[in-house]
Each structure stands twice: as C-alpha cells, then as structure tokens.
Amino acid sequence: MTHPALRTRLCELVGIDYPVVQTGMGWVASAKLVSATANAGGLGIVAAGTMDYAQLESAILETRERTDRPFGVNLRSDAPDIFERADLMIRHGVAVASFALAPNERLIKKLKDAGLICIPSVGARRHAEKVAGWGADAVLVQGGEAGGHTGEVATTILLPQVIDAVDIPVIAAGGFFDGRGLVAALAYGAAGVAMGTRFLLTSDSPVPEAVKRIYLGKQATDTLRTTQIDGHPHRVLATDFTHRMARTNVLTSLPRAIANALRFKRLLGTPWIDLIREALSMRRSQELSWSQVVMAANAPMLLKASMVDGRPEGGVMSGGQVIGVIDEIPSAKDLIDRIVREAESILERLAPGPGEAG
Ligand SMILES: Cc1cc2nc3c(=O)[nH]c(=O)nc-3n(C[C@H](O)[C@H](O)[C@H](O)COP(=O)(O)O)c2cc1C
Structure with missing residues (x-):
C-alpha cells in the first residue's frame, strides 16, 4: 500500500495514484510519454502549444487509446482558437487543463463548468493569488532553476511563498528529479511535484537519442x-x-x-x-x-x-539546472516507481514506528 503521505490533495483532485506530474513540454510531451506517465500512476500532460487543432485532436485520441487513466493538456491561453480547443477537450473528456501563460477568468469558468480541473502555471506569488481568485483548482509553481520559460526566484523560496498565499493545492516544479525532492516538496506543504527535464530524459520521450x-x-x-x-x-x-x-x-x-x-x-x-x-x-x-x-x-x-x-x-534545448544530476534514461514507469519507492523509504526513516527510533 502506498504511504499515506503520498496520497495528497492532488491525487484526490485528479484521481491519480502518485503526486508526480509530467509537464506539457512543447514538441516533447507526446501521446506516448503522456500515456506512459498516466499508466504508471502519475499525471501526464500533452503539450498543445506547438500543435495545431487537428494535431491536438489526434494527440488526445492517441493518448486515450493508450490509457484509460486521467491526463491533461497544456494550452497557450493566447492561442486565437483557444475556445475551440477548450470545446475539443470538453468533448473528448480530457481531465486537466494546464496553461503555459496565465489564462483568463472566462476560460477557467468555461472549462470548470464542463468538469475539467484547471491548473495554471505561475512564477510569482501574485499570479498564484490571481488565478486562485478566478477559481483555479490547483496551481503549478515553477522556480527559476527550471527549464523553459522561467523566472529568477529559486523553487526553495518561491514555493513556500505561494503555499502561504493560496488555499488550493500547490504543485512544485523546478529542479525535481527524485524521491528526496518529492518528500522535500511535501514538507514545504506542496501537494506534489512536476518535472519537465527529468521526463524529457526518459525512453518514452520522443526526443532524438x-x-x-x-x-x-x-x-x-x-x-x-x-x-x-x-x-x-x-x-x-x-x-x-x-x-x-x-x-x-x-x-x-x-x-x-x-x-x-x-x-x-x-x-x-x-x-x-x-x-x-x-x-x-x-x-x-x-x-x-x-x-x-x-x-x-x-x-x-x-x-x-x-x-x-x-x-x-x-536550435535551442530548453532544460533546467537539474541536468547536472541526471545521468541515465529510464522509462517513465521506472522513474515514477523509483521516486515513489525512495520517497516511501525516506518517510519511514523520518517517522519510524513506535520502538523503531534509533
Ligand atoms: C523542453 C521543454 C519545453 C517546455 N515547454 C513548455 C510548454 O510548452 N508549456 C509549459 O507550460 N511549460 C513548458 N516547459 C516548462 C516545463 O513544463 C516545466 O515547468 C519545467 O521543465 C520544470 O522544471 P524542470 O525542468 O527543472 O523539471 C518546458 C520545459 C522544457 C524543458
């Protein structure tokens, strides 16, 4: 049985086994990677910012074919056809909407009214407060060490700031790669971790070897x-x-x-x-x-x-500082299993049962 500390509000909200998110990375978060993550008990997110409408529809259909677990789609909220994309996600029963840029209140309302869970990404406390006020179900906070578009404040500073500011579940991103990071994020009060660079470097990611x-x-x-x-x-x-x-x-x-x-x-x-x-x-x-x-x-x-x-x-290769501690390419499933096992053994070590302390 999974350690109870790993059954977080994020797991309940989305219906996943483990509080581990694979983020929507442009050109990288394909149906194969997303479904592998979902089948391993995490939350996988398709990257739609680099897809047209038809490509997004086929990515959703392919992901659905490969998994019956919940998954998400990462949207660029300034896309001209954003409301058509929202309709597409509603029609195909996508569980989670993630946003690269802060969405607007109308978009959140539309998706939420149709039963989707809305999880915007933010890089500052005031953005977290704003989207929480608009009804976001959770927020992904990304520290400056992260790959891709990013701020300058490190995860260790930004995360507690955001957790103290909002009541919704907060997902920590920027620099995570193992079970230690997951337990540390939970200790800060986060409901889980999200990883980009680490999932890019799995055998399920489509990036050339x-x-x-x-x-x-x-x-x-x-x-x-x-x-x-x-x-x-x-x-x-x-x-x-x-x-x-x-x-x-x-x-x-x-x-x-x-x-x-x-x-x-x-x-x-x-x-x-x-x-x-x-x-x-x-x-x-x-x-x-x-x-x-x-x-x-x-x-x-x-x-x-x-x-x-x-x-x-x-060209450019977006990547976080976490590259310095990654040296192999596991499958998404092996990665998630390893993170969960490591987190569980740390949790047991930190809080041993009666008579086991030493
Ligand atoms: C190659 C790459 C592409 C990315 N593309 C997107 C994107 O399209 N939308 C988005 O919201 N974030 C994007 N990001 C940011 C990630 O979703 C994530 O928040 C970040 O990678 C977390 O930090 P980490 O790399 O330390 O795990 C990208 C990151 C990488 C590495």
Whole structure:
C-alpha cells in the first residue's frame, strides 16, 4: 500500500495514484510519454502549444487509446482558437487543463463548468493569488532553476511563498528529479511535484537519442537564462549557438525571428488574420514591444530544430539546472516507481514506528 503521505490533495483532485506530474513540454510531451506517465500512476500532460487543432485532436485520441487513466493538456491561453480547443477537450473528456501563460477568468469558468480541473502555471506569488481568485483548482509553481520559460526566484523560496498565499493545492516544479525532492516538496506543504527535464530524459520521450545524450553530458552550471530567444527569460542548455544568440541584439536577431515566425505559421497552418489577431492580443495582454511579438514564434521553431529535427547546432534545448544530476534514461514507469519507492523509504526513516527510533 502506498504511504499515506503520498496520497495528497492532488491525487484526490485528479484521481491519480502518485503526486508526480509530467509537464506539457512543447514538441516533447507526446501521446506516448503522456500515456506512459498516466499508466504508471502519475499525471501526464500533452503539450498543445506547438500543435495545431487537428494535431491536438489526434494527440488526445492517441493518448486515450493508450490509457484509460486521467491526463491533461497544456494550452497557450493566447492561442486565437483557444475556445475551440477548450470545446475539443470538453468533448473528448480530457481531465486537466494546464496553461503555459496565465489564462483568463472566462476560460477557467468555461472549462470548470464542463468538469475539467484547471491548473495554471505561475512564477510569482501574485499570479498564484490571481488565478486562485478566478477559481483555479490547483496551481503549478515553477522556480527559476527550471527549464523553459522561467523566472529568477529559486523553487526553495518561491514555493513556500505561494503555499502561504493560496488555499488550493500547490504543485512544485523546478529542479525535481527524485524521491528526496518529492518528500522535500511535501514538507514545504506542496501537494506534489512536476518535472519537465527529468521526463524529457526518459525512453518514452520522443526526443532524438543523440540530443538526449547532449543533455546527459551537461553539468548543473551548463544552462543559461536568456531573453534573446523570444523576449521572455528562457532557460536553455548553454551551447555555442545559445552563447551566440545571447550576444546578439534585437536588430540582428529580428530577421531570424521573422523567418521563424513565418515558418511556425506555415507549420500550424495559421491563417494571416488569426496571426494578426494573436499578435495584437499578445501586444495588449502581455505589454510586449512589436519586436518581442515577432520573436514570440521564434522559441517553438528553435526548440523544434533540436527536439524534433535533431539539429541542436541550429536550435535551442530548453532544460533546467537539474541536468547536472541526471545521468541515465529510464522509462517513465521506472522513474515514477523509483521516486515513489525512495520517497516511501525516506518517510519511514523520518517517522519510524513506535520502538523503531534509533
Ligand atoms: C523542453 C521543454 C519545453 C517546455 N515547454 C513548455 C510548454 O510548452 N508549456 C509549459 O507550460 N511549460 C513548458 N516547459 C516548462 C516545463 O513544463 C516545466 O515547468 C519545467 O521543465 C520544470 O522544471 P524542470 O525542468 O527543472 O523539471 C518546458 C520545459 C522544457 C524543458
């Protein structure tokens, strides 16, 4: 029987066995990875930010075919067809909606009214308070050591701040990889952990083997946080390419960003009118400059070059500082089993039964 401390509010809320979440990483969180996580008792989340509507529908159907356990979909709340995507998720009975950027109150209400569990990701206490006020069921808080778009405050500081500020379950992300981290997060008052980089480096993730090997060879100090990719701080592996990017200015990086924005548009089949509408809404809602708006489509294409095309010399590899403590590629199931076993043995050691203390 699972240790009672591991049966958290998150397990009850979503109907999963263990409080372990595989996050929605663009190009990485595929039906195979998500269903492997779900079948192992965790919560897997499909990454929809890099999919068009039809690709999202087939990813949901494929995940459903591979598992009868609950799973989630990570949405970009500024997508022009966000409400159609919400309808799609409702129609196919997706359990959890996760959001890369803060969603709005209307979107949360629509999904919740249809029975979905809404779990926005936040990087600051005030964002957690805001989404909790809008009715979010739980919140994923991501510390600065995390891979992908990230803030600067470390998980150990941000997590207790957010836990003290909201009453809903808080999921800790940024730097987690083992059972010790899970128990530590529970000790802070979190309802579970979410991991990106660690799940990217499993045999169920679709990332090319050669790219996975690059991650394995990196130290904890081999990442950098740069705004040069799409205008927002983004943690990636430090490579010659990212060092060069970090040195360029907006004027020299803009032509590449425009080319990538157009490629991304073609890939997702986005009509011009939607692209313009999205750009205007991003500029307004996130108060971005025009160059930042243009660059917004840059990150997905640079990530695709590494994660899908296997060309890291011309792309970025998002990854957290946790790469410094990861040195092998287990299956998602072996990873979750190991984390749970390790957490249970730590919990038993910390609170031995009567007469066992020593
Ligand atoms: C390759 C990669 C792609 C990511 N893409 C997304 C995304 O599309 N949406 C999102 O909400 N977060 C994204 N993230 C952030 C992760 O979901 C997660 O919060 C983060 O990886 C947690 O930190 P860790 O890497 O230390 O585990 C991405 C992270 C990585 C490493």
